[in-house]
Amino acid sequence: MRRPLALIIAGSGIGLFIGLSIGIAAGGTAYNGAVFLVPLGAFIGWLISTKSDQAEDLSNNSPSPISEQGGGGAERFGEGIGAVVSSALTIAATVWNFHIDLLQLLGLLPTFIKQPLLFLGLAIVATMLFPPFLVVYFFCWLGASHFGISEEGQYRAIIK
Template sequence: MSRILAFILAGTLIGLFAGLSMGVAAGGTAYNAAIIFAPLGGFIGWLVGSRYHASVPDHAVPKPDESVEKTISDQPQPVMNDKKVENALVSLITSGLAITAALWNFHVDLLDAVGLLPTFIKSPWLFAALCIVISIFFPPFLVVYFVAYIGALHHGMNEETSYRAVIS
């Protein structure tokens, strides 16, 4: 699976998941938000994938095993093997984490634009406090913030990087 396709699919799945419990009213009627958020998520996945030039990790690329190839000589190979499915799943998860890490970086950039990032760097507990305060008014924010935090941790977010994820 190509890296851009993995990002597009991961973004589409994130948009689909986010939109399944919402609705959008427009033009005198209402639609399930998944109809709108799934393509929007795919577009965001494409943007993140092309912006950060993320690649599929080395452990996701199958390495040919010569000993296995020698023992299985004349047997027909299955059309879809487990390694391809596992590699596709790893690519989707890695791409989803990169998209959520980009969301975290957007959050940190907003804090920097407002001028609050130095305060948050000195007192990292303020990230949790901000999440709780916003979640009082908008409860789904807690889940979004937590998933973005996990994605940022996966991509090396720490104090030395000013709490920005290093997406590569």
């Protein structure tokens, strides 16, 4: 499965998961949030894939599929699932990097780098205002950890 397709599928899946728990009311009627968030998630996955394709073009590497090996249907299905999970972690790491950029814009990033437990404190405070935030924050941290965040890199995920 090619990386852009895996990112689009992962974005759609994340949009579906989040959208099934919310609704959108407009124009005298209401819709399930998935109607709006599935295409939005697919679009975000596509945007991330174009950004990673541009980075590959700049480094003179041709974009390659995640797996070029042929095989049985079960093996290809397993590789497809792995590609989608990897893409979901990429999207989560991208959201984490946005969070780090926002902290830097507010001038709070140096404080968070000196005291890493403030990330946990931020998650707890934000969860008091918006309870599902803790789950989202955890998965974003998980995605960023998959790409190796560290204090030396200012807790930014280096997405490959």
